[in-house]
Amino acid sequence: MQLQQIRTPTLRPLQYHTRQPKHDYALRYQPLAPALRLYLSNNLLEDVPGEVFKLKNLEVLSLRSNNLTDILPSIGRLNALRELNLGSNQLSWLPWELLQLILADSLNKYMLYPNPFIRxxxxxxxxxxxxxxxxxxxxxxxxxxxxxxxxxxxxxxxxxxxxxxxxxLEHWPEPSADDELLGPxxxxxxxxxxxxxxxxxxxxxxxxxxxxxxxxxxxxxxxxxxxxxxxxxxxxxxxxxxxxxxxxxxxxxxxxxxxxxxxxxxxxxxxxxxxxxxxxxxxxxxxxxxxxxxxxxxxxxxxxxxxSAIVPGGRQEPADFSHSQRSELG
Known part of the structure; x- marks a missing residue:
């Protein structure tokens, strides 16, 4: 669709969607919370609208193949998220809050590559x-x-x-011997x-x-x-x-x-x-x-x-280890 931005009024109504109840003559209670799936791949988005992170029932989010350079920490609020695709963007890092979703084992499927992550x-x-x-x-x-x-x-x-x-864009130089105190x-x-x-x-x-x-x-x-x-x-x-x-x-x-x-x-x-x-x-x-x-x-x-050198194929080759380092690997 080649969308460059998505306005908040477009996404806000999704917060109030409910699931259509099925006809059940047994009069059993049924949950009305919808299982939202949002596919925004193959566009020109440079940022994710904040309204996306207010969709508590969002289970699938695809942002693949956009121009994203940053993901807001609010992504950690998507506790119902089960699938996430952030591949083929311009992300150098991801927010810490996303890792919490991964460690909580609630995010079952996630695709984070390819992205130009710093090494x-x-x-x-x-x-x-x-x-x-x-x-x-x-x-x-x-x-x-x-x-x-x-x-x-x-x-x-x-x-x-x-x-x-x-x-x-790159890391700072190696610390020198007189770097006894870093920061205040x-x-x-x-x-x-x-x-x-x-x-x-x-x-x-x-x-x-x-x-x-x-x-x-x-x-x-x-x-x-x-x-x-x-x-x-x-x-x-x-x-x-x-x-x-x-x-x-x-x-x-x-x-x-x-x-x-x-x-x-x-x-x-x-x-x-x-x-x-x-x-x-x-x-x-x-x-x-x-x-x-x-x-x-x-x-x-x-x-x-x-x-830290990137070799052809996108791999990062380990350097030679000492004997003590090899024993640490078991």
């Missing part, structure tokens, strides 16, 4: 047994360093402040929200939020207008919550990427050697926190030797 480099490999999922075919195998963001949600990129993963000092890492965050939360509750960007004075900084527009977009999609403390927020203050191995349905591979030998590699999930104190970091390294 880890040797310095970002980490393994934490405590974070291993109870689901046999899913486990975390790598993560980036924690990026601390300012009150506008942008990265302090200097010697002691790693850049935000979402702001770079521990005393500054509190949960106290900024005045800007408090103001945006107040705007979030306003029924006139959609008109607010046009009511601001001309001398208003451009980044403030963009934040207000972003707040409206989040409100349309149902908001977002911190991946650590689960509090609602507008502007993220921490950000990092975790690579998880997500075995496609029907597979029986479980050992870590096959994890590293998989054809398409792990899937990056972007995590965000609402304050400088909201972050989690893996402590124990797994393997620091998997090359």
């Amino acid at each position: 880890p480099v040797p310095s970002t490999w980490n393994w934490n047994p405590r974070r291993k999922s109870s689901v046999a075919n899913h486990c975390q195998i790598a993560s980036t360093r924690i990026a601390f963001l300012d009150i506008n949600g942008t990265s302090h990129w200097n010697k002691h402040w790693p850049p935000a993963p979402s702001s770079l 000092c521990p005393k500054e890492r509190t949960k106290t929200p900024s005045l800007l965050e408090c103001a945006l939360r107040a705007c979030f509750t306003s029924p006139q939020l959609s008109q607010l960007p046009f009511l601001l004075p001309d001398e208003c900084p451009a980044h403030i207008i963009n934040l207000v527009k972003r707040t409206f977009k989040l409100k349309e999609a149902g908001g977002q919550t911190c991946s650590v403390c689960k509090c609602e927020y507008i502007v993220p203050r921490t950000e990092w990427i975790e690579w998880w191995y997500c075995e496609p349905w029907g597979s029986t591979r479980t050992d870590r050697e096959k994890v590293l030998a998989q054809d398409r590699g792990p899937v990056p999930f972007l995590r965000r926190g609402c304050s400088w104190s909201c972050w989690e970091e893996s402590e124990n390294p797994l393997i620091r030797g998997w090359s």
Whole structure:
């Protein structure tokens, strides 16, 4: 259909659809909740309308072959979702909330490739047994360093402040020997929200939020207008919550990427050697926190030797392992 956008009024009536009851002379009660299926593949969509994530009865969502570069965290609200197709888009990572649906074992079928997902480099490999999922075919195998963001949600990129993963096309350089402290000092890492965050939360509750960007004075900084527009977009999609403390927020203050191995349905591979030998590699999930104190970091390294070079065929070849690393694989 070559659709470039879908307006909210087009999707909103789907929230109120009910299932047509069957004629049953036994007078038995029947559920009227519909099983919605939404197919938006082969279009020119650059973002997903927030109204999609309010469809509580949505069971099938196909967004294949569009121009999507981002998926809102509100996708985690689709608890009834059973099938999802995000292949053939321009996604560099996926929201952390989508991983929660996968780990909950409610999402039975999901197609995430092909997409230009960013790949880890040797310095970002980490393994934490405590974070291993109870689901046999899913486990975390790598993560980036924690990026601390300012009150506008942008990265302090200097010697002691790693850049935000979402702001770079490639990874930051290897850490040097004098990188003892990354980010703000521990005393500054509190949960106290900024005045800007408090103001945006107040705007979030306003029924006139959609008109607010046009009511601001001309001398208003451009980044403030963009934040207000972003707040409206989040409100349309149902908001977002911190991946650590689960509090609602507008502007993220921490950000990092975790690579998880997500075995496609029907597979029986479980050992870590096959994890590293998989054809398409792990899937990056972007995590965000609402304050400088909201972050989690893996402590124990797994393997620091998997090359980040992409070889023909889309595979990522592991580098040579040492004897100790081979024994770790069993």
